[in-house]
Amino acid sequence: MSERKNKLIQNLKVRVLNEPYLIINIFFAGVILLIFAYSGIFSPERDNYPVACIHEKLTGQQCISCGLSHSFSLIIRGRIEEAYKWNIYGMRIFLFFVAQLILRVLFSLSFLKYPDTRKQRIIVDCIGSGLMFLITFWPFIVSILAGILSNSH
């Protein structure tokens, strides 16, 4: 029984190592989990976040993403209203990361289960994730573009 289990794990390991898509998915899932861990470890009460806003330090002006770490920490602790006060876009970015974590697991499982439609699945994943990214980060992208246009002349 244990020999069969070992063989299965070994087989899965080899399959995963042979597939870049699966490695990338595992890495992204890990990064997202690290973001959640960061939000959970550092508390908004202590205000002990190691990453400060570089934009604010340089220019002295708050940027559109200021308060995002506070917002994430508050969402993880279930204080949604306070999270909105810290950063209005905190919730949608948090939901994007949650959705991406779920999608990484689902796409990886379907990739292993249905080998015939792998290419189509990767294309759907790339387009879907790209659109999700654009919708989620659209206000940030707009602010960057506005900054470039207003400072170019």
Next chain:
Amino acid sequence: MEEVKDNKGQNLGIAALITAVITFVLAVIPCVGLIAIIPGIIAIVLASVGLSQAARSSSPRGVLLAGLIIAIIASMISFSQIFVAGKIAQKADKWPNNIQNILNDVQDNVTKQLEDNNVSIKIESNGNKVEINTSANKKDKEKTLEDLEGTDTQKSDSIQKNDSTRKHVVVRKKK
């Protein structure tokens, strides 16, 4: 049992793609967008090295190219943020000059007001009192001058332009 494929540059391609995507997410967040240029450059280097390895062994280049393109776009976004932040910081540097100008204006106003003030000095010693009243007012000075000279002065300020320099001239006419 399957064997692990030995595609040259493939591992570098995976690393480049992961780094590039993380760079892209970081680059669009203004708070950390400025430092995204570092992983962006790392991703470009990884993808370039991977591409050169893949070219030698003619192995697949899809992941490497994807990593390189995403890394370049992410680095450009990050660089644009450095440019924008630099411009804002440059504008912010003008503030000290503005403050200096305001301070100079205030200083000039105070000096003008002091010039038009009356000064009164009182000295008291052993029951003797000495009182000196003097005025720094321009009109008072003119009146004193008239009394002393017994003349009527007519003041007219005119501006003469001599090689872009301005001189204020007071012309006195005798009666």
